[in-house]
Amino acid sequence: MDKSKFSTPLSLRKIHLDDSFWKGEMELVRTEMIPYQWRTLNDQEPGADPSFCIHNFRAAAEITREKKEQGDAYQEPKYTYRGFETLPEDPAHPDPDKFYGFVFQDSDLYKWIEAAAYSLTQHPDPALEQTVDGVIDLIASAQQENGYLDTYYIINGMDKIFTNLRDHHELYCFGHLTEAAVAYHQATGKDTLLNVACRFADFIISRFGTEPGKIAGYPGHEIAEMALVRLYEETQEKKYLQLSEYFVNQRGTQPYYFDQENHPEVDQRTKIRYAYNQAHLPVREQKEAVGHAVRAMYLYSGMTDVARLSGDDSLFDACRTLWESTVREKMYVTGGVGGTAMGEAFSFPFDLPNDLAYAETCAAIGLVFFARRMLQADPDSRYADVMELALHNGVISGMALDGKSFFYVNPLQVLPEACRRDERKKHVEPVRRKWFGCACCPPNLARLVSSIGAYAYTERENTLWIHLYTGGTVEKTVGDRTVPVKISSGFPWDGRVDVTVDSSEPVSMTVAFRLPGWCGDDFALTGAQGMECREEKGYLYVTGEWSDQTRIHLDFPMKVRVLQADTRVREDAGKLCVTRGPVVYCLEQKDNGENLDLIRLKGTALFTEERSSEFGSEMVMLRAQGVRELPDESESTLYHGYRKPKTEPVSLRFIPYYAWANRGENEMTVWVRSAD
């Protein structure tokens, strides 16, 4: 690993976004999702299933208070398993002393706080901040004196904490708590939640490890690995990095830790294989991305962080191998990952069915996490290409254009009748839903979209990397000076980028511009006279004296690119996918009639662009001439003798994939049959 290339994201407080595309998404998060989710967490959204999340924290806080008051006299309840998801008999009248929801319900509140924290950096909002402060106090009051904090066990009985790391989610909730705590500390400077996270982390450190008497385990659902790295980077406390290293290195070693746990409540017949948890092998021996896709992405992200901070080449080699396995063999053209609903998991290499896809929104988000971390360790634009792809397609397809409904699953081909009538596709929904019982995706979307600046830019010393051409101003610190660098762009619809610096006095620095893979060498740079320009791994490093006289202009022509898949992707054999810049397009029945399988497109088709505000904000739609096979009306049997199919020319309209299913239920396909 070349440490001189390592970079880190800038604090979001140093980034002021005004991007025409992402600002709109962020505003949806701020004005729609954050308030909506807050009402849901408080069981106050009419029509939505109650979350019981705040309810649980209240119940836990009451117990913690009682324990403090009663001291040794307090009688801890004996833990009894009540199910992976517990619901009150009468949802309108939950028992105030009981835990409800999934065992990982706490994480929803943490994700909400994290999203709110990011939002506050871009849009100060005292009322929101006050709300967050209040709920942080509630969280702090639920924390046990020893630092433990998970309302499921605080309420149900502390005698069994950390006894089911495989299936329960204490370390997962801890990870989300920590992510939220760091984010809120960075956003506001307030440390109440950061202290809560540190105290819980310290408790975990005291209990976990390979020493006798300690728990030699690791998370069943990863995230703590990368969260602990953030906690280390925020506090500079080495012990948190060491705990993360321990989790990474201990994972998958023999004898399997999960085998030593007692899982009385899980039927032995459905015993989960450890590849599901990426715990089947020590991480350095893992060569293929397998198992639950979100968990995989979170683990690989944490591994990459640890590799960078510990300079561990063998670990980074494993990250690279798993990256290649993911993007070379197991990623949808939308940046979605997870080819099967069975275990919400990766299927075998090149098995990427379009209609049965899982491609969970959270997994595409996880791929963005993984990509940003690979970029931090190795600024190679191939990672940024994937990050950009996932963000503009498989991630934001998870959210309706009005920010009010969500997809958990992001298929690439949908026939609504199949969703209703074919149980194999019961995970596929033809229109987005308001909320989910297992509500991981919407708050995950909220926290990613609100922190997009942390993915667009990273820095090291006097170098600023621009990974995504997200418009805004970045306060770059160079020596003891702060230089506002302004980026204007029309991405993702228009490839022109302007970069200026608001400094009358020249400052010596390097800006590294990503050269997107989708435009190849076909880009133009102007305004860099007198600068040193150097291309390396898909970045153009422009070094020199930057001042308000500097006007860098880049043009990345956004031509339509028709893609083919590797021939080993059987589901895409003989099919084409239309893209433009980072945006993947699809056909919808609304524009193109029913039975999209009968449509054929030439790989050399000519496209015309149509700027449309049909969906609110402006988008580029694409039109091309194709043909439609006509049914043979004269045939009365299901199968009949070959006759060259009759076709009629059709004007096809392609819309961005992420915008699909915003006009009610209808057929959709990303891959179109080739007419060649």
Place this chain on the structure above:
Amino acid sequence: MDKSKFSTPLSLRKIHLDDSFWKGEMELVRTEMIPYQWRTLNDQEPGADPSFCIHNFRAAAEITREKKEQGDAYQEPKYTYRGFETLPEDPAHPDPDKFYGFVFQDSDLYKWIEAAAYSLTQHPDPALEQTVDGVIDLIASAQQENGYLDTYYIINGMDKIFTNLRDHHELYCFGHLTEAAVAYHQATGKDTLLNVACRFADFIISRFGTEPGKIAGYPGHEIAEMALVRLYEETQEKKYLQLSEYFVNQRGTQPYYFDQENHPEVDQRTKIRYAYNQAHLPVREQKEAVGHAVRAMYLYSGMTDVARLSGDDSLFDACRTLWESTVREKMYVTGGVGGTAMGEAFSFPFDLPNDLAYAETCAAIGLVFFARRMLQADPDSRYADVMELALHNGVISGMALDGKSFFYVNPLQVLPEACRRDERKKHVEPVRRKWFGCACCPPNLARLVSSIGAYAYTERENTLWIHLYTGGTVEKTVGDRTVPVKISSGFPWDGRVDVTVDSSEPVSMTVAFRLPGWCGDDFALTGAQGMECREEKGYLYVTGEWSDQTRIHLDFPMKVRVLQADTRVREDAGKLCVTRGPVVYCLEQKDNGENLDLIRLKGTALFTEERSSEFGSEMVMLRAQGVRELPDESESTLYHGYRKPKTEPVSLRFIPYYAWANRGENEMTVWVRSAD
């Protein structure tokens, strides 16, 4: 309904087959399957899981004996549910007093007896007959004094008989008992088993009906409907037909009978919807073939029998509608039915995925039952076309060419890696298995193949219908004379058929020759000079004086026919299927290399025939020129910009679909991408 067209199969004792194709299959059944299954039923086959079937009958017989001896002093055990499949802790030492296997385990023995009975008609075998007589005595000794006979309840407790018609299989086992009893009576004239069946039927009659105090239910798994019709036809006891009518008419009426049962052992969350059992609507209101495909086929077969015998037009209309739904919207090109493994069921119309197909061997067998019964009521060759198609493809694909291993599931496309690594395809096996825990298919194959004559010919008065050109001699009764009609044919490889009559004295009769749909009008008839020839619904009725001077020769040219599917079958869009006569062909990796999805064939391709004995008996293989898309080795990413695919010409070799997977594990596909 036109009663003058109704026909019935001839007794198998009047048919002496010497068909080059089916005789081979029958010999496999006789020499391989019947002995193998007998050993399995007796838990004596090394390497195969024990069946416990004979074990259960022994245990039940012992209880029945004790009950008789002890009279009123006998203490009946109180029934406790022990699972849908019960296995001993140590399979080598089962408890002699306990029931093991599935709740429907008895049916395996009945199916074996039925197959043995048919085999005895074609190949007398005193040793086999003695074995059957012995096991029939065992069955008879297990029957309760009141006529009840199901070892599961006799052993586990009679207090709960007929309380779970939905999920348990007493009436299903009764149906198979009855089929076996009639077959053995027809084959040997012996009536021990027939009397057992009648006594059980009488007991059922005494307990079932809509009168107060009776059970207003019907079978959860159908078959009794058609079995009772056979019992009626054999005994001429009207009460058996009436019981069948009652089962058919009561089915699906409101309030749902199954709702009134108590199913304590079945988790309410997995409560099966009644479409699974075809009990969601009264049968005359059912318009779409739905639910478990085998059950559906068995029900529709029984409905057709009842409609014919009761002359019920409204019921026959329902049969016709359900037939159309099956063959027009839900049948694979192989005659397989059941598009989804979820519930081993029909999917929605035109949803016929090739790789995820269920297409259970028993369901294709059921379609043959249904087709023969439609033919009996309405001699229209469209029914015979489907019967022939299923028999030569989706049925016999269930059996290896050596008769020693079996498929339960018959997919139309297989990638062995997917079977191993994709849980969605865990029902698909890439090579046949020796036996199954749920061993319904192999004995079902055995009984169908051994009774093929009952599907080839039916008669009414002086008319003999030839539905399948199966070679052999049929003893046709005309008035008080018996006329041997000899059919010689090279089907399915050669379309020439000769029909002669072994009678020096002319006999006035009609032979109805089926004109296969696959040859259209392209057939030649010679030798019918002086006869009246009339074509109706795909049959050529040749009426006149038949004698040993008559030499009818028919020629149905077996040209290769390339088929396309209805455009609504999305999985087959842009694909072709190669057939010749009734045989569907496929590509295997062994002949054509890997990744069959890269192969393309023109709809107008020219085929050459290759007579091959590679698989033992002679078959016609087909060769044609196609192209193979070549992977673009220069591409390093999963998706890349469009370039017209490079192709190379390939000589393709097609083998009969039923012969696939006889050369070890390899890829297979029936549908090939069209190069047009």
